[in-house]
Amino acid sequence: MTREGGGVLELLERIGSVVVPIAVALYAVLYIGIEQMYAVFGVNPQQVGVDQSVLLGRMTSTLVLLLLVAMPLLGVVVGVGWLIDKMTGGAASRLVRKLRERPWIAAALAALWCGATYWGVLRLFGDPDLFAMVVIAVGLGVLAFLIPFRLLRRKPIGRAGTKVIVGGMTGVGLGFLLILGLVEGAVDVQNSGQANELLNAVGFQDQWAVIKSAEDDKPLYDGRWMMLLGESDGTYVLYDCDKLETLRRPMETTNLGQIQLDPEREKGFTCGSLAQQDTP
Template sequence: MTREDGGGVLELLERIGSIVVPIAVALYALLYIGIEQIYAVFGVNPQQVGVDQAVLLGRMTSTLVLLLLVAIPLLGLFVGLGWLADRMTRGAAARLVRRIRELPWIAAALAALWCGATYWGLFNLFGDLDLFVMVVIAVGLGVLAFLIPFRLLRRKAVGRAGTKVLVGGLTGAGLGFLLILGLVEGAIDVQDSGQSNELLNAVGFQDQWAVVKSAEDDKPLYDGRWMMLLGESDGTYVLYDCDKLETLRRPMETTNLGQIELDPEREAGFTCGGLAQQNTP
């Protein structure tokens, strides 16, 4: 490999890192908002079930390790494909990319359109949008809000670096809003079906169920029904009663947990709210 080739690969890795880091920071910043929305479905907040930033990061450790193991070979594959495409075109691919970057209006327009499209997740939180409406929003917002600022930023090296950070940050925010949307839908599914999905498990939501017993005589409470343990904090268990669709709190000193089970299997067609429907007049 020539010195020029090595510099090209290192330059590509540097560019990828300058975008990936802002994406990761923005995505993690919005993750906790998504966690708040999960527990809001059950009428509590993360602090009431003992989930703070440290607990969330600890629960997500295995997921982060798996993501890292997947991201490293994907990054290597992406760099390898870029090098191969440049070799197959005898440098034409690299020259095309450099040419686009040297044309400030084209580079600014592409970045502006992309940033406009990142607002898709945010707008989807307020209503279901079809593809045509989203394209109109992305193009309009990108041209009106981002095109001229990005064009002005490209006049200096520090401005171009700032553009990368801004594009990466907005990309992470857009992915974060999509994540929030998916987490809320997953929490509603848990509330209705009593079963978590893979997305909720990936962000540290514990699908943990137990039979609640009295600490005095160790007899089952609530007719021995399985209760979902949302968490505990300040000496209090926070439980979700799938049968009555209610969130309950019980002092830990008067409560024993028996027959604890993670990710229980449900029969086909199982739904929560059986007792709630019976009590409805």
Template sequence: MDPESDTPADQKNGGGVLALLERIGSVVVPIAVALYAVLYIGVEQMYAVFGVNPQQVGVDQSVLLGRMTSTLILLLLVAIPLLGVLVGLGWLIDRMTGGAAGRLFLRVRERPWIAATIAALWCGATYWGVFNLFGELDLFVMVTIAVGLGAAAFLIPFRLLRRKPVGRAGMKVITGGLTGIGLGFLLILGLVQGAIEVQETGQANDLLSYVGFQDQWTVLKSADDDKPLYDGRWMMLLGESDGTYVLYDCDRLETFRRPMETTNLGSIQLDPERQDGFTCGDLATQDTPSQSDSE
């Protein structure tokens, strides 16, 4: 065995189905757990664009659990065929090179410094989504962050962890967890941007629907005489909680609440079609707020 190799000889050829499942789980589980935790933050940030939190629109912990689980299932359905394509591509390259690609991969994997460097750079790159929350980064800055953070914070610890099997397992958990967090923050950016688009254009994208955000619009009517309120304009129904509707007025760019006992929901539309170039805010410059419109 190569003196620099960290991989025991009895592990080079695998260990059967259970060993394969264990290896897959050691990578997939940390990614899924970290991604789930960060997605919860993403949902909070999405509703924060409208000035409310999930609890105020009736999205409690049980609802969030269901939404996050369905989101993870959708991501898994996308990841499985993608992983299969990558494995097939790797197999094809290995065949085309007469096994040289596979041998090169094993040699790289067995070199502790090379494996630690690759993992460190990858972990550094996962922070790109975090830093992007504070401002847009160009490619040069992103690469600088990945290299600098990876070399300073992860390279030496990962090299030390690769000395023992438990250390290598720990490195997989750390790498998988940071990968999930990095993907989660990228999703947060997408959710926040999608919520801003709803606020500005009155139309939600597919990403928001995947996390359970309903692009639902309604005409409000008075419970006393069933006459339309707010000149019969369409309002986005963000949710309801504690006997109160939480709505977004696209024309005035305002989020407001109305008691359910004095409000009836008239016509309801899901994902309404918008004209090209439609934007919200036509009445935003008027002095009279929508909450004070006559019933």
């Protein structure tokens, strides 16, 4: 019983030692994705009032939901691993232990995984096919990571460092895939006027309003709906879906009327109707 309990606790400890670096690296890369997302509209996060603290505050509910999903999944992974080990009479755990004791095998697996994490970076700058990605992953793994990981396997502190590096590289790789998704989502908003679930998850405000003059409360811009990207330094940053333009207006001369969140769009709706009319 003690050996089984120790095994489960050891497994949880190993999972935690990998998950934490993944989460830290993923959050670190996330702000780069937010910058790229708002760059589609010609602004930066600071101009719409989004800094690290605001981003974390907007994502609190999303982080709670992820935690609620991750905990049962973690329990299922541990349970399945225990079940497989029991069904094989302990052979599965012995096989894993033997692989971990072979420094070249463990280093090679970690190196290939780190090489594969560059897929997100490559997707951001191009669209490599599967064969090219495999070649790049193997090449990077062998040339850049294999020997360092093999040397780190000599001491316990080096093996712990390998876990941190692999976890961090995994988080960075996932982060660049997230950046790609955020940029594509922002382009969809620019064209369709509607945000997807990924943008909502990172705190993007799909908020629309009719802009009015503060002097007489009369609608401006022909009463068209404008997306409120954010506000900072006494200025509203607005996106005109009809003209495909990003505008800035002083808050002191602007009233917001008829505010809507996540408005429903009719099928086939696209932005740029007035922009096409203005094109000679």
